[in-house]
Amino acid sequence: MDTVLQLDGLTKTYGRRRGLAGLTLDVKQGEIFGYLGPNGAGKSTTIRILLDLIRPTGGTARVLGLDPRTDAVALHRRLGYLAGDFVVDGRQTVRECLAFLGALRGDGAGARIPALAERLDLDLTARIHSLSKGNRQKVGLVQAFMHAPELLILDEPTSGLDPLVQRTFLELVTEARDNGQTVFMSSHIMSEVQAVADRVGILREGRLVALDRVESLRERAVRTVTLTFDGPVDPAEFDLPGVTDLAVDGNVLTCRVAGSPDALVKAAARHTVTGLLSEEPDLEELFLTYYQPEGSGHVA
Numbered sequence: 098m099d100t101v102l103q104l105d106g107l108t109k110t111y112g113r114r115r116g117l118a119g120l121t122l123d124v125k126q127g128e129i130f131g132y133l134g135p136n137g138a139g140k141s142t143t144i145r146i147l148l149d150l151i152r153p154t155g156g157t158a159r160v161l162g163l164d165p166r167t168d169a170v171a172l173h174r175r176l177g178y179l180a181g182d183f184v185v186d187g188r189q190t191v192r193e194c195l196a197f198l199g200a201l202r203g204d205g206a207g208a209r210i211p212a213l214a215e216r217l218d219l220d221l222t223a224r225i226h227s228l229s230k231g232n233r234q235k236v237g238l239v240q241a242f243m244h245a246p247e248l249l250i251l252d253e254p255t256s257g258l259d260p261l262v263q264r265t266f267l268e269l270v271t272e273a274r275d276n277g278q279t280v281f282m283s284s285h286i287m288s289e290v291q292a293v294a295d296r297v298g299i300l301r302e303g304r305l306v307a308l309d310r311v312e313s314l315r316e317r318a319v320r321t322v323t324l325t326f327d328g329p330v331d332p333a334e335f336d337l338p339g340v341t342d343l344a345v346d347g348n349v350l351t352c353r354v355a356g357s358p359d360a361l362v363k364a365a366a367r368h369t370v371t372g373l374l375s376e377e378p379d380l381e382e383l384f385l386t387y388y389q390p391e392g393s394g395h396v397a
C-alpha cells in the first residue's frame with residue numbers, strides 16, 4: 098500500500114514556543130486517519146507544514162511522495178484542504194465562490210457542487226458574509242471535496258456543524274475512503290473521530306503519545322458492566338485482574354472492566370445470570386488520560 102503522508106522527525110518552534118517536537122508518522126493510501134489532541138497540541142502546525150503554509154524547523158514531510166516545499170503547485174492540485182479558519186471573499190454568493198474555485202480545480206469539480214451543497218443543506222444563493230460559522234464551514238467542505246482529490250486534509254472539519262450535518266460529513270468521508278481517497282482529519286473530540294477513523298494518532302504538547310487502530314483502542318478501553326443473578330453473589334469471586342469499582346447489591350453486581358471481559362464472564366457463568374448490560378467502552382475517557390499535561394501522572 099502506498100504511503101500518502103510520511104513525516105519524519107518533524108519539528109517546529111515558534112521562537113521559544115514549541116509547535117512540534119519530533120513527529121514521525123506514516124499515513125497509508127485509502128485510510129481515514131484521525132489526528133487528535135487538545136488545543137495547542139500542534140495539530141494545525143502539522144497541517145500547515147503539509148501545505149507549505151509554514152516551514153518546519155527540522156525533520157522532513159513527504160505528501161503523496163512529494164516535498165511540500167518544492168512541489169506545492171503539483172500537490173495542491175491533488176489534495177483538498179479545509180483550513181481551521183476557512184476564509185473567502187464575503188461579497189460573493191456561495192455559488193460564485195464555489196464556481197470560481199471549481200474552475201481553478203478543473204477535473205469536473207464544478208459539476209459536483211450542486212449535489213454536495215444539497216447534501217450539506219447549503220444555500221448556494223446566500224452571500225458569504227451573511228453565513229453563520231456552520232454554513233461557512235459547509236462552503237469549506239464543498240471546496241475540499243469537489244474535485245475528489247487523492248488526499249483530503251481537514252483541520253477541525255466538524256467545528257460549527259450541527260449533528261445532522263456532522264453525520265452527512267462522516268458519510269462523505271467514508272465514501273471518499275471507499276473511493277480510494279485518503280483522509281487526514283484533525284479534531285479534539287474523540288467521539289466524532291471514532292465513528293469513521295481507521296487509525297488515530299494522539300498529539301500532546303507537540304509529541305505523538307498514542308498511535309493505534311480505533312479497534313485496538315476500544316479493546317483497551319474501560320467498559321461498565323452490570324450483571325443480575327438469580328440469587329446473591331459473593332463480591333470476592335469477582336475480584337479479578339482488570340475489574341475495578343466492584344459493587345454488589347443483593348443480586349446485582351456492577352463494575353468497570355479494562356480490556357477483555359473474559360475473566361468476568363467466566364466468573365459470572367458459575368451462577369445463573371438473569372441479566373447482562375455492558376456499556377460501550379468510553380474512549381473519550383481513555384483519551385482524556387492521554388490529554389493530561391506532562392508531569393500529571395499519566396505515562397503514555
Ligand SMILES: Nc1ncnc2c1ncn2[C@@H]1O[C@H](COP(=O)(O)OP(=O)(O)OP(=O)(O)O)[C@@H](O)[C@H]1O
Nearest residue numbers: 111114115116134135136137138139140141142143
Ligand atoms: N504563529 C505562531 N506563533 C507562536 N506560537 C504559535 C504560532 N502558531 C502556533 N503556536 C503555538 O504552537 C503550539 C501548537 O499550536 P497549534 O495551533 O498547532 O495547535 P492545535 O493542536 O492546532 O490547537 P488548536 O486546536 O487550538 O488549533 C501552541 O502552543 C501555539 O501557541
